[in-house]
Amino acid sequence: MDTRRHLRGIGDLDRAALERLLDLTDHMAEVGRRANPKVPALRGRTVCNLFFEDSTRTRMSFDTAAKRLSADTMTLAVGSSSVNKGESLRDTVETLGAMGVDAFVVRHRSSGVPWRIAEWTESSVINAGDGWHQHPTQALLDLYTIRSERARRLGEDAGFEGLRVGVIGDIRHSRVARSLTEALGLLGAVVVHIGPRTLMPPTPLARSTDDLDGELEDLDVVYLLRMQNERMDAALIPSGEEYTRRFALDPQRAGRLGEHVLVMHPGPMNRGVEITVDPTTLPGAVVTTQVTNGIAARMAVLFDLLGGVETEVSA
Amino acid sequence: MSERVESVQSRGGTVLRGGTVIDVAGERRVDVRLVDGRIAETGDLPADGDAEVIDVTGLVVAPGFVDLHTHLREPGMTEAETIETGSRAAALGGYTAVVAMPNTDPTQDCVSVVEFVRSQGRSAGLCDVHPSGSITVGRAGEQLTPFAELASVGVHLFTDDGSGVQDDGLMRRALEYAGELGLVLAQHCEVSSMTSGAVMHEGECCSHLGLPGWPALAEELMVHRDIELVRLTGSPVHLLHLSTARSVALVRAAKADGLPVTAEATPHHISLTDERLGSFDPLFKVNPPLRTMADVEAVRDGLVDGTIDAIATDHAPHPPQAKERPLDAAPPGMLGLETAFGVARAHLDLELRELIGLLSWRPAAIAGLADRHGRPVETGEPANLAVLDPDGRWTVDPGRLASRSTNTPFTDVPLVGRARHTFLHGVAVVRDGVATR
Amino acid sequence: MTDGKRVLGPDDVRRATTRMAHEIIERNRGLDGVVLVGLQRGGVWLAESLGEEIGRIGQAVPVGSLDISLHRDDIGRRPVVPGSVSSLPCDVDGATVVLVDDVLYTGRSVKAALDALNDYGRPSAVQLAVMVDRGHRELPIRPDFVGKNLPTSIIESVEVTVDGVVIIDPETTVDR
Numbered sequence: 001m002d003t004r005r006h007l008r009g010i011g012d013l014d015r016a017a018l019e020r021l022l023d024l025t026d027h028m029a030e031v032g033r034r035a036n037p038k039v040p041a042l043r044g045r046t047v048c049n050l051f052f053e054d055s056t057r058t059r060m061s062f063d064t065a066a067k068r069l070s071a072d073t074m075t076l077a078v079g080s081s082s083v084n085k086g087e088s089l090r091d092t093v094e095t096l097g098a099m100g101v102d103a104f105v106v107r108h109r110s111s112g113v114p115w116r117i118a119e120w121t122e123s124s125v126i127n128a129g130d131g132w133h134q135h136p137t138q139a140l141l142d143l144y145t146i147r148s149e150r151a152r153r154l155g156e157d158a159g160f161e162g163l164r165v166g167v168i169g170d171i172r173h174s175r176v177a178r179s180l181t182e183a184l185g186l187l188g189a190v191v192v193h194i195g196p197r198t199l200m201p202p203t204p205l206a207r208s209t210d211d212l213d214g215e216l217e218d219l220d221v222v223y224l225l226r227m228q229n230e231r232m233d234a235a236l237i238p239s240g241e242e243y244t245r246r247f248a249l250d251p252q253r254a255g256r257l258g259e260h261v262l263v264m265h266p267g268p269m270n271r272g273v274e275i276t277v278d279p280t281t282l283p284g285a286v287v288t289t290q291v292t293n294g295i296a297a298r299m300a301v302l303f304d305l306l307g308g309v310e311t312e313v314s315a
Numbered sequence: 316m317s318e319r320v321e322s323v324q325s326r327g328g329t330v331l332r333g334g335t336v337i338d339v340a341g342e343r344r345v346d347v348r349l350v351d352g353r354i355a356e357t358g359d360l361p362a363d364g365d366a367e368v369i370d371v372t373g374l375v376v377a378p379g380f381v382d383l384h385t386h387l388r389e390p391g392m393t394e395a396e397t398i399e400t401g402s403r404a405a406a407l408g409g410y411t412a413v414v415a416m417p418n419t420d421p422t423q424d425c426v427s428v429v430e431f432v433r434s435q436g437r438s439a440g441l442c443d444v445h446p447s448g449s450i451t452v453g454r455a456g457e458q459l460t461p462f463a464e465l466a467s468v469g470v471h472l473f474t475d476d477g478s479g480v481q482d483d484g485l486m487r488r489a490l491e492y493a494g495e496l497g498l499v500l501a502q503h504c505e506v507s508s509m510t511s512g513a514v515m516h517e518g519e520c521c522s523h524l525g526l527p528g529w530p531a532l533a534e535e536l537m538v539h540r541d542i543e544l545v546r547l548t549g550s551p552v553h554l555l556h557l558s559t560a561r562s563v564a565l566v567r568a569a570k571a572d573g574l575p576v577t578a579e580a581t582p583h584h585i586s587l588t589d590e591r592l593g594s595f596d597p598l599f600k601v602n603p604p605l606r607t608m609a610d611v612e613a614v615r616d617g618l619v620d621g622t623i624d625a626i627a628t629d630h631a632p633h634p635p636q637a638k639e640r641p642l643d644a645a646p647p648g649m650l651g652l653e654t655a656f657g658v659a660r661a662h663l664d665l666e667l668r669e670l671i672g673l674l675s676w677r678p679a680a681i682a683g684l685a686d687r688h689g690r691p692v693e694t695g696e697p698a699n700l701a702v703l704d705p706d707g708r709w710t711v712d713p714g715r716l717a718s719r720s721t722n723t724p725f726t727d728v729p730l731v732g733r734a735r736h737t738f739l740h741g742v743a744v745v746r747d748g749v750a751t752r
Numbered sequence: 753m754t755d756g757k758r759v760l761g762p763d764d765v766r767r768a769t770t771r772m773a774h775e776i777i778e779r780n781r782g783l784d785g786v787v788l789v790g791l792q793r794g795g796v797w798l799a800e801s802l803g804e805e806i807g808r809i810g811q812a813v814p815v816g817s818l819d820i821s822l823h824r825d826d827i828g829r830r831p832v833v834p835g836s837v838s839s840l841p842c843d844v845d846g847a848t849v850v851l852v853d854d855v856l857y858t859g860r861s862v863k864a865a866l867d868a869l870n871d872y873g874r875p876s877a878v879q880l881a882v883m884v885d886r887g888h889r890e891l892p893i894r895p896d897f898v899g900k901n902l903p904t905s906i907i908e909s910v911e912v913t914v915d916g917v918v919i920i921d922p923e924t925t926v927d928r
Contacts (some may be wrong), residue, residue: 029821030837036871039822069822090639110641111525112595119596131643178525201531220437243598303822 007301009134010182016204018143018186024300025144025293031068032296036315042069045306048101050092050117051128052108058128061291062105062137065298071306074101078103089113097121098247102306106130110174123281124305126197132173138266139179139297141297143187146221146262146315153260160187166215167191168247169225169274170199171208172236177225181206192219195247198236212247216256222284224249224265240273250276262286327366328355329743331702331736334371337668337690338378339676347376349698352741356694369743371702374735375667378689379411379699383501383682384555384627385652386475387413387444390431391420396632396719398432402441403717404630404652406744409701409734412443412679412688413652417454418477424449424460426468426561432468440752441744443699445682447472448491450500456481462493471683474501476555477602479537481507486614487544494550498557501553504537504562505529505603514643516589516604526642529604531559538562542569542576551575553681556629558584558603560613567622577681579627580614583649583720584657587611587724596637598724601631604647618673619665625678628655632720636742650723654711656703657730667705675701698741705732717750756911756920760900765883768899769798772881773805775897776850785847785876788815791865792836794854795867796915798883802852814841818851823864838868845873850897854912856882859893883912 006012013021031037042169047066049258051059059075066073076096093104103124106114111131129135143160150158165184171177181191191206194215200208208236209215216222227243244250249263254277257263259284263285279285328350336357346360362368382405388396398415405413415432417423422431429446436444448465452458454475462473473493479502480486486502493500510529515521517528534557541552542565557563557578569576583601585630586610591599599605617623631648638645659670676689690696709730713721738746744751760768770896781788783806790799796817803815819838851865862880869875881897886904904919911918 026837027822030819031822031871034871035873037870040867041822041824088636088639089641108641110643112642115595116639116641130525134525173525175525178523201525202517202528203522205520205522 005305006114006118007136007305008118008125008127010136010139010186012136013183013186016182017185018140021140021297021300021304022144022147024304025140025296028296028299028303029148029293029300032292038068038070040070041303042066042071042306045071045102046100047071047073047103047105047302047306048096049073049077049128050096050104050106051075051077051111052106053129055107055129057291058107061294062128062298065295065302068295069299069302071302085237089116093117093120097123097217103302119170126301126305129175131175132178133175134179135175135266136179136183137193137294137298137301138176139183140301141290141293142180142223142264142266143183144297145264145286145293148293149262149286149289160184160189163189163221164219165189165191165221165223166194166219167206167223167225168194168212169227171195171205171225172199172201173228174225177203180223191261196237196243208241213253216253217258219261220258221262221264222249222257224263224269224274226266226268227270244273244276248276254282257284260284264290267291327364329738329741330360330366330368331376331700332360332368332369334374334376334702336376337671338692339603339672339689340691341355342668347692347700349700349738349741352694352698354692354694354698359694369736371736373704375671375703375705376692377497377671377701378675378679378692379701379702379737379739380409380656380690381555381678381682381684382413382628382630382652382655383472383625383628384581385413385415385676386632386648387415387432388632389398389435390428392632394719395637398435398444399439400442400717400719401630401632401652402436402439402444403750404650405442406737406739406747406750407717408652408655408735409674409703409737410652411699411701411737411739412444412445412682412684414472414682415444415446416476416604417447417449417474422449422453423447424454426464429465429468429470440739440742441750442739443684443688445684446470447474447501450475450480451485451646454478456485459485459489459492462496462498466496466498466681470498470680472499472501472553474503474555476501476503477552478507479503479505483540483544486541487548490544490548490550490552494548499551499553499683502537502541503555503602504534504541504557506533506536509533509536512643513604514600515592516569516606518589520589520592521682523593525622526592529602531561531606531610534559534603535561535565538565542566542574545574545576547573547639549575551577553579556581556584556603556627557614557617557623558606558610560610563613563617563622567617570622577624578617578622579678579681580618580623581627581629582651582655582662583724585611585615586658586662586728591724592642597640597642598649598722600642600645600647601649602631602647606701614643615663618663624673625681626654626655626659626673630718631722631724632718634720637695637721648722650716650718650720652718653716654723654725657709657711657733658725658728660732661704661728661730698738700738701734702736702738703732704735707732711731756918758916758918759902759918762915765912765914766901767768768883769805770802772897773809774803774900776802776879776881777806777810777842779879779896780848783810783813786813786850787840787842787844788813788850788852789840789865789869790815790817791851791853791861792817792819792838794912795852797880798854799852801914802881816841818865818868820861820864820868823868824860840872843873844869844875846876846900848877848879849875850879850881852881854883856880856885856893856895857888857910859889859891862893863891884910884917886910910928
């Protein structure tokens with residue numbers, strides 16, 4: 001089935017595949033703790049980073065992940081305007097494919113580009129973020145972080161079933177929110193979207209409310225989204241101050257969080273906008289762990305898609 | 316007429332033998348003789364030595380179709396289509412006349428461009444090309460086009476299609492002025508302040524796909540406005556490509572009130588839904604967008620009960636490079652001329668005669684072409700005919716379309732029925748599914 | 753156990769384990785710096801058994817396990833991912849690591865294990881203990897401690913557990 005070749009969105013995974021990727025991430029995290037954090041598993045494979053949208057952090061995370069698996073990498077950081085106007089996206093992909101690429105890691109400001117690229121290539125396509133639509137590896141590292149951090153705090157069998165996760169902020173424009181909500185849904189967690197109506201999608205993707213204070217004490221995970229300045233310009237919210245007053249994690253709200261509640265953010269944080277408390281003072285803040293886990297999660301995805309055909313090993 | 320045609324136009328002319336005529340008067344099993352561009356006689360015609368006989372047993376002989384809404388892209392965007400290639404596509408679809416939309420470059424807002432388009436159509440000789448004019452100069456929504464001047468060279472329909480006229484006051488003045496001249500204004504109903512950046516229908520699908528949406532209300536608000544302006548001014552208006560259930564309901568109510576409102580709908584709006592955008596393929600990006608199943612059903616019902624007067628293709632060619640851009644950057648629009656009959660027949664629960672009416676005499680009336688097209692198949696009438704295979708199943712191969720572009724959304728949609736021969740002023744411009752020029 | 757020809761029973765396996773435990777102690781003149789590392793998955797139970805035996809006879813030795821799935825470098829064949837993550841009980845620098853596996857066949861698993869070990873440190877010596885050596889080596893790898901030498905043909909497969917050793921010939925087994 002075609003979906004095994006790609007990770008374009010969480011929709012390319014079923015529950016079993018998602019759990020398998022989380023388990024694989026454990027292995028990759030252990031590799032990361034070794035003195036030499038490198039394995040030859042993807043030697044001879046080539047991974048091409050196609051980044052049409054600026055993102056040093058995600059690009060470096062993927063690049064490191066590929067190199068830790070001994071894959072060769074190449075990076076094309078293209079300004080999206082040049083491809084939208086002149087040179088065809090399809091031409092770029094076909095030319096690179098001819099150079100022998102096993103997987104494309106694609107980030108683009110337009111939703112859907114990984115799906116289009118998958119139509120034009122035999123290589124695997126991994127979505128590193130498409131428009132407002134999906135960011136599946138982010139969801140994976142977030143889920144892994146939740147699983148391992150809760151295991152550390154609460155003991156082994158802290159599963160996802162019934163877990164209460166609040167995603168706060170600009171859901172409408174957030175690929176992180178969409179992927180995370182879908183992935184959590186696959187594992188039986190309960191998601192609530194919190195934010196103003198103008199920053200929600202036209203039809204809700206989860207139970208939605210603008211009452212953060214009413215929801216806060218019932219959450220096991222608080223997931224903050226980045227609030228971008230452009231939204232103020234587009235008359236979606238009156239001002240940054242009003243947003244912060246209504247929806248930011250401030251010291252007072254942070255004080256009301258339960259003992260083992262995790263505080264997460266996809267990064268980079270807008271201090272003073274969606275968060276006005278120093279995260280290093282919050283016992284539940286796991287933002288830097290998310291970043292570390294990002295490499296392991298991306299290694300798991302690369303290995304899962306490019307590791308070859310599944311057969312029994314011969315001793 | 317070309318020499319080749321003259322040799323066929325012997326005393327006996329061309330006889331279409333064994334077919335069933337379907338026109339506004341009804342259905343009857345008669346042969347038809349065409350001589351010198353007109354229908355010379357109908358009935359049980361004997362094998363005549365002089366005439367060229369075309370066996371149309373099992374086929375339907377109908378008045379040629381009239382498309383109220385075609386983008387021929389010439390002048391200015393000939394990479395996508397030319398008047399010649401568009402006319403060929405039209406003829407292959409069974410069309411003997413098309414109303415050419417004015418969003419060319421330069422705009423069809425002056426006599427010289429109108430004359431250019433008309434003469435290009437004449438030299439191609441495949442279809443009657445009737446240019447429409449824009450409502451405002453350059454379609455900029457500010458200054459009225461010189462209606463009377465364009466009317467004097469035969470333009471009957473005016474539209475800013477591609478956009479709607481946003482200024483209510485301006486639209487009122489346009490209706491008053493043009494209405495007095497007996498002209499018809501046609502509206503692309505879209506309140507642009509609600510559709511900024513929109514890529515697909517605003518609804519559940521776009522919420523999941525993370526794409527900016529085109530709310531149904533953006534169309535319905537302007538449908539409502541124009542209906543009320545018609546009520547105020549008494550001038551007629553024609554509403555282009557209706558796509559939502561509520562738009563259909565508004566028009567139904569307007570007609571019940573006796574207002575001179577007419578409407579059209581496209582084949583894609585009765586056969587495809589917004590779920591197609593799940594592939595993010597820009598082939599399915601169109602303005603107004605593909606909507607929900609409930610909307611599709613309401614539009615079908617509108618065509619069946621007469622609320623919507625005509626099927627119009629909104630044939631909108633775009634070259635492959637344009638349609639291979641990411642979804643938000645790709646231009647909206649789909650081909651439609653060659654597949655209109657096949658799609659409509661497959662998706663509308665209608666008698667063949669009613670369907671032919673929606674494609675032929677009813678749009679001819681709106682376009683002001685009822686004296687030449689959509690005519691009864693009777694002696695003395697102009698021989699603008701489509702000979703149809705009404706039940707043959709087929710699928711479209713984008714590479715084999717006559718259009719210069721290939722952006723058809725119907726590649727895996729089963730189609731029923733297509734034109735076999737098309738006659739323009741008695742000349743066979745399509746024979747056995749192949750254009751003769 | 754699957755259908756097949758049983759060539760060793762549970763008592764044979766226990767006796768072979770005890771014998772190998774003695775051999776490991778003798779070969780290393782004691783147990784200083786000796787660490788047992790079972791190869792995932794098949795070698796883990798045997799490493800634990802050997803560890804228990806050695807603990808009974810001499811003194812306790814550290815026992816760990818190694819996931820070699822990410823070190824298999826034969827491209828085009830992807831191994832089934834084992835259940836557990838590598839867990840080495842102590843620093844391997846300067847230690848004598850005894851790799852433990854159930855079956856030695858082509859030698860590729862052992863090569864992968866040697867590569868993996870390298871990522872953790874630099875043992876002073878590496879030895880290999882297997883319950884069954886079935887031949888058909890593709891690499892220059894030889895075991896230091898063997899439970900049983902068992903000639904087999906390539907189409908056969910071998911299953912080794914604490915309950916015994918079974919050779920399975922696909923041609924004579926009933927298709928399920």
